[in-house]
C-alpha cells in the first residue's frame with residue numbers, strides 16, 4: 001500500500017511509533033490502533049476534551065470513535081472527572097469490597113434485564129466468564145457464535161468457520177488449540193435456518209449461544225426484526241443459555257442498550273448479558289450478569305470459579321457509576337440527532353460523488369459501508385470497497401476528523417459533539433467523498 005500523503009505534521013507521532021515498535025509488537029497494545037488496514041502514521045494522542053482529540057504534534061481531530069464506544073459523554077467530562085479525582089484521593093485499590101461496586105451493580109440491575117452481576121476488567125473477561133458459567137450451569141460443552149461477531153480475544157470465540165451450515169470451527173488464529181475452537185459452532189448472522197439446523201444436530205450438547213446484541217464489530221448489522229427473540233426462544237427450548245453480548249451496545253444503542261430496543265419491548269430476557277465499554281466510563285471495567293439462579297453458580301456462592309485482583313476497582317466503578325447516572329434521556333436524544341445529521345450529510349456527499357454506500361444503524365449506533373446493498377451478515381460486509389474507504393478515512397483525518405481506521409467499525413458520537421464539532425465533520429465530508437470516488441475508480445481500473 002502506498003503511504004498516504006498528509007497535510008498535517010505527524011513527525012512526533014512517527015517518531016513515537018518507531019520507538020514503540022522496538023518495544024511492543026507492531027507498536028501498539030491493540031492491533032487496530034496500528035492503522036494497518038488504512039496505512040499511514042497512527043496518531044499518538046496526548047489529550048482529549050469533549051468531542052476533540054489532540055495529538056502529540058498538536059493536531060486536533062473531532063473524535064468519531066470515542067475510545068471505541070466508552071466515551072458516551074465525551075472526553076474529560078467535568079462531573080466524571082471530579083468523581084474520579086475525589087475517589088483517587090482515598091486510594092486506588094484495596095482488594096476488598098467497596099461502596100461504588102454495590103452502587104454500580106444496583107444501577108445495572110435497575111437499568112437492564114440482569115438480576116445479579118459480577119464485575120471484571122475487560123469485555124473479553126466478561127464473555128470468557130459468561131461462557132464458563134454457561135458450561136458449568138448446563139454441564140454441556142458446545143457453544144454457538146456468529147461469523148463477524150467479536151466477543152474479545154477469548155480462545156473459543158476467536159474461531160471462524162468455512163462456509164456451510166453448522167461447521168465445527170477451526171481456530172481463527174495460531175495459538176488457539178483445535179480442541180478449544182472445535183467446541184465452537186460458527187453460523188452466519190441473521191440466519192434462522194442455520195440456527196435451527198445447528199440445534200437439530202447438536203441440541204443436547206449446546207451450552208449456550210452468544211451473539212452481539214446488535215453486531216457492531218463488522219460495521220453495524222442490526223438483527224432482523226424478531227431475530228434476538230427467536231434466539232432466546234430457541235435456546236430455551238433446547239436447554240441452552242442465551243448470552244447477549246452488550247459490551248458495545250450496552251448503554252450506547254439506547255439508554256437500556258440493544259435490549260431496550262427489542263427484549264424490553266417484546267417481553268423476553270437473555271439468560272446472561274455481558275457489559276463493558278460505556279459502563280466503565282473510560283476505565284477498565286466490564287461485567288457479566290443475568291438470571292439469579294445462573295449467577296448463583298459462581299464462586300463463592302456456587303462451584304464455578306471466577307476471580308480478579310482489580311475486579312470492581314473503586315476508581316473504575318466510580319467512573320462507570322458517574323457516567324451511567326449522567327446518561328439521561330437527553331444524552332441519547334442529543335446523540336440520536338447528531339447521528340442523523342452526520343448520516344444525512346455523509347449520504348449526501350457520497351451520493352454526489354457517486355460512491356456506492358449504505359448506512360446502517362441500531363439505535364444510536366451506525367456505520368457507513370462502502371458498498372451499495374444492505375449488509376445482513378459478515379460475508380456481505382466483506383464486499384466493501386476497501387480502497388475507497390481508505391481514501392475517505394485519510395481525507396477526513398487530514399481535515400481533522402478521526403474515523404475508525406477500518407471499514408468494519410461503527411462510528412461513535414457523544415453528548416459532547418456540539419454544533420461546532422458536527423459542523424467540522426460536515427465541512428470535511430464532500431472532499432473526502434471525492435477522494436473516495438477517485439480511489440474507487442482506480443480500484444475498478446486496476
Ligand SMILES: *Cc1c(COP(=O)(O)O)cnc(C)c1O
Nearest residue numbers: 122123124150151152245247248
Ligand atoms: C469490545 C468488545 C468486546 C471486548 O471487550 P474488551 O474490553 O476489548 O476486551 C467484547 N464484545 C463486544 C461486542 C465488543 O464490542
